[in-house]
Amino acid sequence: MTDLTKLTIAAARDLMAKGELSSRELTEAHIKAVEAARPLNAYVAETPEMALAQADAADAKRKAGDARAMTGIPVGIKDLFATKGVHTQACSHILDGFKPEYESTVTQKLWDNGAVMLGKLNMDEFAMGSSNETSYYGPVKNPWRAEGSNKDYVPGGSSGGSVASVAGYAAMGATASDTGGSIRQPAAFTGTYGIKPTYGRCSRYGMVAFASSLDQAGTITRTVRDGAIMLESICGFDPKDSTSVNMPVPNFEAALTGDIRGLKVGIPQEYHLAGMPAEIEALWHQGIEWMKAAGAEVVDINLPHTKYALPTYYIVAPAEASSNLARYDGVRYGLRVVPNGGGLNDMYEATRAAGFGDEVKRRIMIGTYVLSAGYYDAYYLKAQKVRQLISDDFKRAFEKVDVILTPTAPSAAFAFGEKSDDPVSMYLNDVFTVPASLAGIPGASVAAGLDAQGLPLGLQILGRPFDEETVLRVSGVIEEAAALKAEPKVWWR
Amino acid sequence: MAKYIIQGATGDFEVVLGLEVHAQVTSNAKLFSGAATDFGAEPNAQVSLVDAAMPGMLPTINEECVRQAVRTGLALGAQINKYSVFDRKNYFYADLPQGYQISQFKHPVVGEGIVKIDLEDGYTKEIGIERIHLEQDAGKSMHDQHPQFTYVDLNRSGVALMEIVSKPDMRSPEEAGAYLTKLRTILRYIGSCDGNMEQGSMRADVNVSVRRPGEPFGTRCEIKNVNSIRFVRQAIEYEARRQVDIIEDGGKIDQETRLFDPVKGETRSMRSKEEAHDYRYFPDPDLLPLEFDDAFIDAARASLPELPDDKRARFEGELGLSAYNAAVLVAEQESASFFEVILDETVKATKKPAKDVATKVANWVIGDLFGALNKAGKSVADSPVSAKQGAELLALIEDGTISGRIAKEVFELMFETGKDAGTIVEEKGLKQVSDTGAIERIIDEVIAANPGQLAEYRGGKDKLIGFFVGQVMKLSGGKANPGLVNQLLKPKLDG
Amino acid sequence: MSDIDKATVAKIARLARIRIEDDKLDHLAGELNGIMHWIEQLNEVNTDNIAPMASVVDAKLRWRQDEVNDGGIQDKVLKNAPNAEYGFFTVPKVIE
Numbered sequence A: 001m002t003d004l005t006k007l008t009i010a011a012a013r014d015l016m017a018k019g020e021l022s023s024r025e026l027t028e029a030h031i032k033a034v035e036a037a038r039p040l041n042a043y044v045a046e047t048p049e050m051a052l053a054q055a056d057a058a059d060a061k062r063k064a065g066d067a068r069a070m071t072g073i074p075v076g077i078k079d080l081f082a083t084k085g086v087h088t089q090a091c092s093h094i095l096d097g098f099k100p101e102y103e104s105t106v107t108q109k110l111w112d113n114g115a116v117m118l119g120k121l122n123m124d125e126f127a128m129g130s131s132n133e134t135s136y137y138g139p140v141k142n143p144w145r146a147e148g149s150n151k152d153y154v155p156g157g158s159s160g161g162s163v164a165s166v167a168g169y170a171a172m173g174a175t176a177s178d179t180g181g182s183i184r185q186p187a188a189f190t191g192t193y194g195i196k197p198t199y200g201r202c203s204r205y206g207m208v209a210f211a212s213s214l215d216q217a218g219t220i221t222r223t224v225r226d227g228a229i230m231l232e233s234i235c236g237f238d239p240k241d242s243t244s245v246n247m248p249v250p251n252f253e254a255a256l257t258g259d260i261r262g263l264k265v266g267i268p269q270e271y272h273l274a275g276m277p278a279e280i281e282a283l284w285h286q287g288i289e290w291m292k293a294a295g296a297e298v299v300d301i302n303l304p305h306t307k308y309a310l311p312t313y314y315i316v317a318p319a320e321a322s323s324n325l326a327r328y329d330g331v332r333y334g335l336r337v338v339p340n341g342g343g344l345n346d347m348y349e350a351t352r353a354a355g356f357g358d359e360v361k362r363r364i365m366i367g368t369y370v371l372s373a374g375y376y377d378a379y380y381l382k383a384q385k386v387r388q389l390i391s392d393d394f395k396r397a398f399e400k401v402d403v404i405l406t407p408t409a410p411s412a413a414f415a416f417g418e419k420s421d422d423p424v425s426m427y428l429n430d431v432f433t434v435p436a437s438l439a440g441i442p443g444a445s446v447a448a449g450l451d452a453q454g455l456p457l458g459l460q461i462l463g464r465p466f467d468e469e470t471v472l473r474v475s476g477v478i479e480e481a482a483a484l485k486a487e488p489k490v491w492w493r
Numbered sequence B: 001m002a003k004y005i006i007q008g009a010t011g012d013f014e015v016v017l018g019l020e021v022h023a024q025v026t027s028n029a030k031l032f033s034g035a036a037t038d039f040g041a042e043p044n045a046q047v048s049l050v051d052a053a054m055p056g057m058l059p060t061i062n063e064e065c066v067r068q069a070v071r072t073g074l075a076l077g078a079q080i081n082k083y084s085v086f087d088r089k090n091y092f093y094a095d096l097p098q099g100y101q102i103s104q105f106k107h108p109v110v111g112e113g114i115v116k117i118d119l120e121d122g123y124t125k126e127i128g129i130e131r132i133h134l135e136q137d138a139g140k141s142m143h144d145q146h147p148q149f150t151y152v153d154l155n156r157s158g159v160a161l162m163e164i165v166s167k168p169d170m171r172s173p174e175e176a177g178a179y180l181t182k183l184r185t186i187l188r189y190i191g192s193c194d195g196n197m198e199q200g201s202m203r204a205d206v207n208v209s210v211r212r213p214g215e216p217f218g219t220r221c222e223i224k225n226v227n228s229i230r231f232v233r234q235a236i237e238y239e240a241r242r243q244v245d246i247i248e249d250g251g252k253i254d255q256e257t258r259l260f261d262p263v264k265g266e267t268r269s270m271r272s273k274e275e276a277h278d279y280r281y282f283p284d285p286d287l288l289p290l291e292f293d294d295a296f297i298d299a300a301r302a303s304l305p306e307l308p309d310d311k312r313a314r315f316e317g318e319l320g321l322s323a324y325n326a327a328v329l330v331a332e333q334e335s336a337s338f339f340e341v342i343l344d345e346t347v348k349a350t351k352k353p354a355k356d357v358a359t360k361v362a363n364w365v366i367g368d369l370f371g372a373l374n375k376a377g378k379s380v381a382d383s384p385v386s387a388k389q390g391a392e393l394l395a396l397i398e399d400g401t402i403s404g405r406i407a408k409e410v411f412e413l414m415f416e417t418g419k420d421a422g423t424i425v426e427e428k429g430l431k432q433v434s435d436t437g438a439i440e441r442i443i444d445e446v447i448a449a450n451p452g453q454l455a456e457y458r459g460g461k462d463k464l465i466g467f468f469v470g471q472v473m474k475l476s477g478g479k480a481n482p483g484l485v486n487q488l489l490k491p492k493l494d495g
Numbered sequence C: 001m002s003d004i005d006k007a008t009v010a011k012i013a014r015l016a017r018i019r020i021e022d023d024k025l026d027h028l029a030g031e032l033n034g035i036m037h038w039i040e041q042l043n044e045v046n047t048d049n050i051a052p053m054a055s056v057v058d059a060k061l062r063w064r065q066d067e068v069n070d071g072g073i074q075d076k077v078l079k080n081a082p083n084a085e086y087g088f089f090t091v092p093k094v095i096e
């Protein structure tokens, strides 16, 4: 066997099932890869001892005949998920030193399913960002570079560490979270597979909240099959989350039949953005051709309120965030800054000034503003009405089609610093991903091609609520049709 | 009913009052977490990670709190909203871990209702209820434990409260007191709040404004967290006077939050809590809208006991109790049910209709039992004499086994020892003597011992019969049946 | 619709309990104005008779039974506290 870190989850699972590979071997190889990948800055905390202990336990369980979906598979965990006794800071300074006394439901499910934790993954601070440049722990570098370039590219965000670790062979899969595109956009930027299930499919218990009505956990993997395996292992009803939906979780891997004959695929006309790079437009058309070739019926649809999704999102998400982040006040955990002789309010103001980064502050300020007296109706209430219209757009579309195909992002990965000085131009990155987040529907980004510089591009597949199976099935068809052989050149080891 | 008027130098003023009562919902666990709600635990011992607002922790609602709010609404004849919404009220304070309180703002679970209050001399008045909403309590800050620090205990954080908001329908401290009293009675009857004001289970925010009669409402001040009915009345008296004085001096009332200082009997401005209030309410995205159906409301209604106003009407109408007796008995559910049990037992023991014995029973309960309990500082709940024991005592009087006077003695012993009336009568030989032979023997003895008085009686001094009765009773140790004594004594005296 | 000036920024910052130095207020006002003006394109959308989205999940709020199954974990509650004494969290003294 050559490089164990290049195995897919499915392949490693099968090898372990046949007794040709142990989790110990697989995990040791990954621990080395994690160390070697430090230049990517994907991990903010490495947990090799824990990983080895879990690996040994996994091997023992397998021997005892108790192998589960993820038994022995080393994965990385986005720093957003609470992991008991381990660094959990949502990559913010304000959670300095925080080690929770509890485990998130998503990670607990992974451990219950036998997975092995390599460490905690870098991300935009409180998941607020599209390039992983807002992390207190510094930016993550995209394993991919433009052909012949030595420049560093952003991995996308906010799940930057998740995608970089997976694309950079420093994890077989990673947990991620999507509030406005934080799974799909970075997946597109790194040629990985990112899937966000329906809102309510994965428990939010123990996931540091950014915008509660939008936050949804999901996964990053290198293949669609791996995505199906890992996603299934984190989904499911949780009474501890009032928005968790009590529905059985289907066998996602079984949905990968490759057969989409007769499926109706919607192409939203509003996603043809003026000024979008021709390569992306071309990739989309390529995707449409693949659909037709596989026997699906392609239908033009309209999602008339698409252009209002981003401004709606930038009211709803900051409003919820301004409230969700009020608990970071220096009293019960994390950073506390008390100016000399200062009182309670001075402590609040100093702690939050020192603990939050600029983007987080900006969003808290916007959120506070749009909820404040005299502005609530004009902004927040208005946005919730438009959100309803956006959701209705999808409902109407899904009466006609089974699935929707779009580009994931309006551009490929960009070099560092290119967009970070203008917040709005940065926000535009999420133009294709945000509508589905607002509507709570499942969505995935599958690597479908490369741009002229050799950087990966993704196609987005959106499905009906709780129809992750069709999203996965269509993802699989695109993955096979694209047959991408390209990999990032390993420059970081 | 005299109007409550504040006489100013320039004329009369009336006071306009509205109350926001925070009542702790009786439940085992908190509104949104599984931590306990008991009073007096070690600091932070009844705190879940949800109550401490740890990152990623989420609220889940306790059904019992919803049920109790609905029952309370039904008991106040209020509209029950089958769809309501939890909102976040955002502000920073040391004992508010989330940085927001989960409350209900635009869509409360209970809408408009009515409380009928009982005033002096049998007057009543209806006070409108604006709404009742469910919300979380905050923790507790202690400012006097350390020179540099305020200590924070989150045990109360997340405990369910009902905020019961009245309309500005009260016009005097007496009415406000009567409203709070009545509300407390109703909540205790239905068991949705224990009404324990010392432990903070019930606190009132009192909105006070004054105006010259006939004028529109004046600017109001809110006196926060007043925790006894007496303090509510004192605070209103002080605050109304203060506002009148300001207006008469040509000043203007600032709408503000004030605090009542029971030691000084004054209200004072709470500037610390006053700055820049902008609660930024919005629906809590961690919770879906609260919905229930008619069946849930019907079940809640079916679980309600007879309410104090209904009970009182029944005591007066069916049992013929005086208005006073009925009012005293229904004021606390324990008293009322004690009365009902003892009445029931007395009816069984005497085989007389309830209406015939009810007043006697009520008089005994209110006079003898409550008197003794009061003296001993005990409540009905821990009465050493049970309703059944009381009934036995009353039956002994009723069937002539003991006299009313002996009964008082027996009751004292019962209260001290917890023994049954029959046992005490037996042990102490207190049974009334109704044996004519025995009584005649005593009469003969008394007559023989008092020849002088006998002569005087026979000489026409009729009133001396009282002397002879007294002597006979004394000699019998109080046990002779007074009716028989009277009956047998006269012929003998007359010769 | 809105023009966020320095004073408004200062007021929002105060509400949000984030200290912002005076010399940063102007820059932040500019940034926030840029974002808010971009957001105001929502005014083009006719939302008459549209109910605001109440929840993403099409379900009723689930209820929990009234059971005490949490708490009694003072050590865990206080474990990450920057400062705690005698079982209490502490904050700089508040004068009421």
Ligand SMILES: [Mg+2]
Pocket (backbone or CB within 6 Å): B020, B163, B205
């Ligand atoms: Mg209030």
Ligand SMILES: [Zn+2]
Pocket (backbone or CB within 6 Å): B022, B135, B163
């Ligand atoms: Zn309240």
